[in-house]
Amino acid sequence: MQTRRQCLAAALLAAAGAPALAQDAVTVYGVVDMAMVQEAGGSAGKVTKLTSGVGAGSRIGFRGSEDLGGGTSAIFLMESGFQADTGAMGQGGLLFGRQIYVGLQGRLGTVTVGRQYTPHYMTTVMADPFGSGYVGDSKNMLAVTGNSFSRMDNTVKYVSPTTHGVFLELVAAAGETAADRESGRQLGMALDYTSGPLRLRFGYHDRNNDTATLRNTDNARNAIVAAVYDFGILKAHASYGRNRGLNSSVWRNNDNPYGYAETPLASTDSKDALLGLTVPFGQHALMASWIHKDDRGALNQDASQFALGYRYALSKRTELHAAWSRIDNRNGASYTVGSAIESGSGDRATSIGIRHSF
Template sequence: MNTHTKHRRLLIGLLGAATAASGATVHAQSAVIPYGLIDMAVVREAGGAGGAATKLTSGVSVGSRLGFKGSEDLGDGLSAVFVLESGFQGDTGIMGQGGLLFGRQAYVGLSGNFGTVLIGRQYTPQYRVVALADPFGSGYVADSKNIVATSGNSFSRMDNAVKYQSPTVAGVSLELAAAPGEVSGDSAAGRQFGGALAYVAGPLQLRAGYHNRNNDTATVKNTENARNAVVAAVYDFGGLQAHLLYSANQGLNSSVLRNTANPFGRATAPLASTNSRDILAGLTVPFGPHTVLASYIHKDDRTALNQDASQLAVGYRYTLSRRTSVYAVHARIDNRNGAGYTIGNASEAGSGNRGTSVGISHAF
């Protein structure tokens, strides 16, 4: 039996157990909720060395997932909480996130008047600032991760993380997160830490985030840390939302290329920037069930290679119900001086500098 088969059978068993538990005796004290989302789209990619390709792709606007979340009332305002969330590819049925069983999120914690403390695999605070500022929510073929630097493992998450989320007081909230590198004899190697501060008041949202990742391993020492800092603002004018973001990125792995296979066939393979600044400006225009989205992103590479890049994206989403929507999005990247940024989406790295997607997303 191969690994993917084992994972699928275990996931089915867990779903059955969770469903049974939610209706059994534990229901009086706790709640276990199975949930999920499946997103499928036809994607046209072009501009890469291999030529244009038309694909049926899962997890384009957001990653397809199956999860369980729950809480238990412990009394005196204290609750135990957990999330176990597995990613999957609806077009093939395979597990996402490299085959991890709960690769999207896996954490447990306590929540009360003091805030929430969570332990496990989670999103970095810095990435959450980026995703909340992006009109496309860090998804679709317009995904800000195509250009904007993100943090943690696989662009957005931290393994082995301890996170604190504060209560919201006068519109202000705080997130702090840290994760050990788990390298014997070297407490600094591989460790990560970061945080985010948010202020939300009526139509205005202001956020700032920071992430620091030590690149040392058990055998490779004295590498430069990856450091990402971001500030963002969203303002709702009533009928139109404006989005702005600025990030500064320094160090090895501070701005990772999504596709590392030299997708444009350069004589010299492009390198990820180790010193860059990113700017995002975007619009969201909702009217009835319709939403028009647009964004422009520019990466200013400040290394000697000067491999700048810009991405322009436009999209349309039609909301059929609270749980179902259809969409069409187009994006294009202008790479300069041999840069190698590709049009990916919420789940894939992409293969060219142009991409169009038409799809459907359904939550359950």
């Protein structure tokens, strides 16, 4: 009899817990991307390498949610980057260097806290036919060339609900400097609008450069407007950016590619322009982009990048890819052709690779 009661109690507990378990979800996902890359035009000559994260950064991630009732959910995401060619961790050895956050999602929007992408960077990615990857990566000249590097630590982010195709993003990050609440702090925002085949987005970022070595210096301020229009047979991409202040435009091949520089490496006043195309046909897709950096400073260190790419989908989760890119540096500018996670060594590069997502 006791055994029968225990079995009945266990069955009731399992039944009671089933709905709650059904409302919760945890997903494990990832990307493994490898490519053969040849770089040229650098001071050391040609470099040929088998490397990871060319089309997209190799990663493993965990995301999930819990239904709290009343239309509110708790959400989290933990994403770790790695080098598939060596097994080393990415993002300078950080355990969850790509992203890690926790927050609440409901009818009034979503609030998350942790290490997260900046709205300015996501605006740049939207405009880039290469999606901030491959050797045609816009980060070679745009997104990383500014104070709005791709991620912010110590970030509080709010994303509004979408109304009539419009939503708003707001971010703030503390510099966490003792006795100085403004030192190193960051603020950003984006306004996003979608209507049928058209998507428009404006992104802005402001970073206080006050550090031990940059006391009382100018803030870095970056603004960008981007547009994508899907004609069906092709997508047209365009963006225009304005960068002002110390560290508002820095060369990607510095000693700290995942942070901002302690001394200015390029212009403190520049304009950016991007034009691009994506042409999908069946399992194939062609990509092309032109990017121009207009240095408004005294040195006039302009640069232009032209890139071509090709993707072939073997399945929904596996693709082959190839790309070529070249940068024309002027008056001592030193922009280099990199990829999704590497800065590169010269002014031109070719890659061919494979990517699998799970």
